[in-house]
Amino acid sequence: MSHNEPLIQIVDENDKPISAMSIKEAHEKSATHRIVRVMVENPKNKKILLQKRSTQMDTWPDCWDNSAAGHVDAGEDYFTAAKRELREEIGIQTEKLEELGSYYSEDDRGDGIIVKRFNKVYRLFSEVDNFNIDKSEVSEVHWFTLEEIKSLLNNNVSVVTDGMQAVIKKYYL
Numbered sequence: 001m002s003h004n005e006p007l008i009q010i011v012d013e014n015d016k017p018i019s020a021m022s023i024k025e026a027h028e029k030s031a032t033h034r035i036v037r038v039m040v041e042n043p044k045n046k047k048i049l050l051q052k053r054s055t056q057m058d059t060w061p062d063c064w065d066n067s068a069a070g071h072v073d074a075g076e077d078y079f080t081a082a083k084r085e086l087r088e089e090i091g092i093q094t095e096k097l098e099e100l101g102s103y104y105s106e107d108d109r110g111d112g113i114i115v116k117r118f119n120k121v122y123r124l125f126s127e128v129d130n131f132n133i134d135k136s137e138v139s140e141v142h143w144f145t146l147e148e149i150k151s152l153l154n155n156n157v158s159v160v161t162d163g164m165q166a167v168i169k170k171y172y173l
Contacts, residue, residue, distance in 0.1 A: 005022060005023060006073045006074065007020035007021060007022060007073065007074040008020065008021060008022070008023055008026055008033050008034070008071040008072060008073055008074060009033060009034050009071075009072045009073065009074050009075070009076065010026060010031045010032065010033055010074075011032050011033060011034060011118060012032070013032065015034070015118045017074075019031075020074030020075075021033075023071060027109075027113050027115055028113065030113065030114045030115070030116055031116070032116040032117065032118065033071060033072070033116070033117055033118075034071065034072035034078065034081070034117065034118050034119075034120070035069065035070070035071060035072065035117045035118070035119045035120070035163070036069060036070060036071075036072060036078055036081045036082040036085055036119075036120050036121075036122065037066040037068075037069045037119055037120070037121045037122070037163055037164075037167050038066060038067050038068040038069065038082050038085060038086050038097065038121075038122045038123070038124060039066055039067050039100070039121070039122070039123050039124070039167060039171075040067040040068075040086075040090075040092070040123075040124045040125075040126050040128075041123060041124070041125055041126075042125075042126065042127050042143060043125050043127075044127055045143070046145065046146070047143035047144060047145055048067070048143070048144055048145075048146065048149060048172075049067045049090075049141055049142070049143055049144075050064045050065065050066070050067065050141065050142055050144055050149070050164065051064070051065050051066070051067060051068065051089065051090060051133070051138045051140070051141045052064055052065070052138065052139045052140045052141070052142070053065050053137065053138065053139065053161070054135065054136060054137050054138055054139045055139065056136055056137075057137065059109070060161040060162075062139070062159070063158075063159050063160055063161050064152060064159055064160050064161065064164060065160075065161040065163065065164050066161075066163060066164050066167055067086070067090065067124075067141075068082075068085040068086040068088075068089045068090055068092075069085060069089075069163055070084075070085040070088075070089070078120040079097065079099075079122075082097055082120070082122045083095070083097065086124070088134055088137075089133065089134050089137055089138050090131045090132070090133050090134075090138060090141055091131050091132025091133065092124070092126065092128060092131070094124055094126075096124060096125070097122040097123070097124055098122060098123045098124070098125075099120065099121070099122055100121040100122060100123050100171050101120075101121055101170070101171065102118065102119060102120040102121065103118075103119050103121075103166070103170060104116075104117070104118055104119070105117050105119055105162075105166060107162050119163070119166070119167075121167055121170075121171060146172060149168055149172070150168075150173070153165060153168060153169075
């Protein structure tokens with residue numbers, strides 16, 4: 001996590017930009033903000049790429065997550081943020097993202113903070129198997145079958161982020 005974090009886009013109840021804040025401030029104030037989630041799928045072997053978050057991460061450390069995910073920076077649109085997160089976290093540069101859908105979520109972090117987010121989900125079909133991961137954010141990546149992901153969700157949900165759980169349940173099950 002950088003000490004010079006960009007400000008993220010704060011939005012109203014209709015997902016219209018209204019201001020910008022640091023991630024920490026947005027969470028502390030339960031300000032509604034934007035998140036992108038990207039799922040990389042290999043069409044040949046029908047596997048989905050998941051990343052394991054670094055132990056250095058403030059939230060969900062050492063947990064399996066979407067292929068790439070992150071906050072939309074102030075002044076940035078969802079598509080641009082999705083491309084940036086994919087490039088920064090696992091080293092994939094592409095314009096070929098397909099929008100799967102979007103949803104609103106309110107999640108209680110368990111520390112009295114309610115995180116309010118508009119989530120936009122993208123998919124990338126790729127057979128890439130050589131990743132340049134940002135070790136400060138991602139400890140590893142791994143291709144999973146949908147059955148293996150279901151097993152994680154059913155038997156070991158504590159090692160899976162809330163965002164990945166939501167995406168799998170909404171778009172893959």
